[in-house]
Amino acid sequence: MAVPVEAFFLDPHAQGTLQVRIQQMIAQGILSGRIRHGEKLPSTRKLAQHLGVSRITVTLAYTELVANDYLAARGRSGYFVSENAPTPPPAFAGPAPSADRVDWARALGQRFAQTSEVTKPLDWNHYKYPFVYGQADPGLFDHANWRLCALRALGGADFHALTSDYYDQDDPELIAFIARHTLPRRGIQARPQEILVTLGAQNALWLATQVLLTRDRVAAMENPGYPALRDMLLQARCRLAPVEVDADGLPPAALPEETDVIFVTPSHQAPTSATMPMARRRALLERARALDALIVEDDYEFEMAYPTAPQPALKSLDRDGRVIYVGSFSKSLFPGLRLGYLVGDETFIREVRSLRASVLRHPPGHVQRTTAHFLALGHYDALMRRQARALHQRREAMEAAITAQRLEVAGLPGVGGSSFWLRAPERMDTIRLFERLQEQSVLIEPGHNFFAGPSVPRNFYRLGYSSIPVARIAEGIALVAKAVTALS
Incomplete structure (x- = not known):
C-alpha cells in the first residue's frame, strides 16, 4: 500500500x-x-x-x-x-504537550463520561464461558439470507432507498412493515406518521427524554434499571425519582405524586427480567391517568417470550394516547444493527422527528431497506422461532445449573428473556467476582451500575445466555459458584 x-x-x-x-x-x-x-x-x-x-x-x-x-x-x-525499521512502542504518546495546554476541567460546559461503568471486553467471543448479555450468537444468526437482503438493497431497483437523503423521513417499506406486521403482534395500531425509525432503542429513549423533560419535570424510572437511561435523565437535568421494583416490576403505588414521565420495561424488566402481569399493567395505566403522566414503554426482548406468548404491550391497552412505545431490532437481530423505532401521538412524533433531523437526519437508507427485505421475506420470523427454541433450551439448562449450584436468583424471573439476575452474599463486591472469573475465561456482568441512589448494593450480578452453547452452561455455572464460595 x-x-x-x-x-x-x-x-x-x-x-x-x-x-x-x-x-x-x-x-x-x-x-x-x-x-x-x-x-x-x-x-x-x-x-x-x-x-x-x-x-x-x-x-x-x-x-x-x-x-x-x-x-x-x-x-x-x-x-x-524497511522490514527492519523500529516498531512503535505499545502506547505511543505522540508529541510532548505544550505548556499552554487547554484546561479541560474549566473548558467543559457539561460532563457525560461515566467513571463507574465496567468495560465489557470486546473479545467476549474468545472466552469459553461468555455469560454476557445482548450479544448475537453467530451460530443462530441467518448470515446467508441477511447477505442476500443486503445485496438486494444494493441493486438498481433500490437505488433511491440506498442513495436518497430522506431528511426527516424514513424508508417507507420499513415503516409499512412495522405498521402492518410488527406492531399488530403487540396489539398496537399506528399510522405511518406515528412511527419514527431510530438508531436503536437507546437513541429512541434519548429523543424521548429530550422532548418530554425539563429541569422542573420529574422522571420516574425503575431501580434497579437501565444504566444508560439513568445517564440520559441526568443529562436532561430533570428531577429523577428512582422507584424500587418488586417481583412484578414497577409498583404503580410507589410512583411520586409529582411524576411527569414514567419509564418502564414491562415485558422483561431491566435487569431482573421480571414480566409485569396484566393486572399491574392496567393499574399502571390508571395511576398514570391519575397523575396525568406519560409512560415511555421500552418493549425490548418482547419476541423472546417462551414457552408462552408475550403479554400485550402497555401501548395496546392505552386509550388516552399517553404511552410512548419503544421497539428495537438491534436486540432481536444483532446489536451492531442499531435500528429501533418510536411509536406515539403524531404531535410527539413530529417533535422527535425534527430533533432527530437536526442531529443525524435519519438512519442509513441501506440499513433500513436491508432490514425491510429481511422482515418482508419472512426471514425475521424464522430467525425468531429458531432463537426462541435455542434460548428456551439454554434457559432450562441455566435454571438447572443455578439450582444445582445453589446460587441465588434475585426475585422471580419472567417469561423468556435472555438473562438471569442473581444475588451474591451480602458483603461481596461482584466487581471482584468479575475479575476473578475473567481469569478463568468466564464473563459475568456486575450489577452495581443498575442501581441509583447514595447507597448502591454491590452484590448483584447478571448472567446472560444468548451467546453460550448449552453444553458449556453447567461447567461455567460451576465455576461461578466456586468463585462465589471462595470470595464469601
Whole structure:
C-alpha cells in the first residue's frame, strides 16, 4: 500500500535543516505506527513538489533513512518502509504537550463520561464461558439470507432507498412493515406518521427524554434499571425519582405524586427480567391517568417470550394516547444493527422527528431497506422461532445449573428473556467476582451500575445466555459458584 503524499507535512516548529526535518517527519511517522512496515513512500519528485522543497533535499533525506534502516530502496519501484525499521512502542504518546495546554476541567460546559461503568471486553467471543448479555450468537444468526437482503438493497431497483437523503423521513417499506406486521403482534395500531425509525432503542429513549423533560419535570424510572437511561435523565437535568421494583416490576403505588414521565420495561424488566402481569399493567395505566403522566414503554426482548406468548404491550391497552412505545431490532437481530423505532401521538412524533433531523437526519437508507427485505421475506420470523427454541433450551439448562449450584436468583424471573439476575452474599463486591472469573475465561456482568441512589448494593450480578452453547452452561455455572464460595 502506498502512503499518500498528502499525509506528509513539515512541522513549522521543528529545528534543523530541511533535510533533517524531512528525516524526522518520516521517522516519527514510522515510530508512531502511522506509516507501517512494507508501505511505499511517495516518490522524491512528488514529495518535493508537495513540500515545496528541492528534489535533491528529499533524495538526501531518503538516502540517510535507508542508511539507518528506516527505509529500503527497491530499484525502480521506489522507497518502502524497511522490514527492519523500529516498531512503535505499545502506547505511543505522540508529541510532548505544550505548556499552554487547554484546561479541560474549566473548558467543559457539561460532563457525560461515566467513571463507574465496567468495560465489557470486546473479545467476549474468545472466552469459553461468555455469560454476557445482548450479544448475537453467530451460530443462530441467518448470515446467508441477511447477505442476500443486503445485496438486494444494493441493486438498481433500490437505488433511491440506498442513495436518497430522506431528511426527516424514513424508508417507507420499513415503516409499512412495522405498521402492518410488527406492531399488530403487540396489539398496537399506528399510522405511518406515528412511527419514527431510530438508531436503536437507546437513541429512541434519548429523543424521548429530550422532548418530554425539563429541569422542573420529574422522571420516574425503575431501580434497579437501565444504566444508560439513568445517564440520559441526568443529562436532561430533570428531577429523577428512582422507584424500587418488586417481583412484578414497577409498583404503580410507589410512583411520586409529582411524576411527569414514567419509564418502564414491562415485558422483561431491566435487569431482573421480571414480566409485569396484566393486572399491574392496567393499574399502571390508571395511576398514570391519575397523575396525568406519560409512560415511555421500552418493549425490548418482547419476541423472546417462551414457552408462552408475550403479554400485550402497555401501548395496546392505552386509550388516552399517553404511552410512548419503544421497539428495537438491534436486540432481536444483532446489536451492531442499531435500528429501533418510536411509536406515539403524531404531535410527539413530529417533535422527535425534527430533533432527530437536526442531529443525524435519519438512519442509513441501506440499513433500513436491508432490514425491510429481511422482515418482508419472512426471514425475521424464522430467525425468531429458531432463537426462541435455542434460548428456551439454554434457559432450562441455566435454571438447572443455578439450582444445582445453589446460587441465588434475585426475585422471580419472567417469561423468556435472555438473562438471569442473581444475588451474591451480602458483603461481596461482584466487581471482584468479575475479575476473578475473567481469569478463568468466564464473563459475568456486575450489577452495581443498575442501581441509583447514595447507597448502591454491590452484590448483584447478571448472567446472560444468548451467546453460550448449552453444553458449556453447567461447567461455567460451576465455576461461578466456586468463585462465589471462595470470595464469601
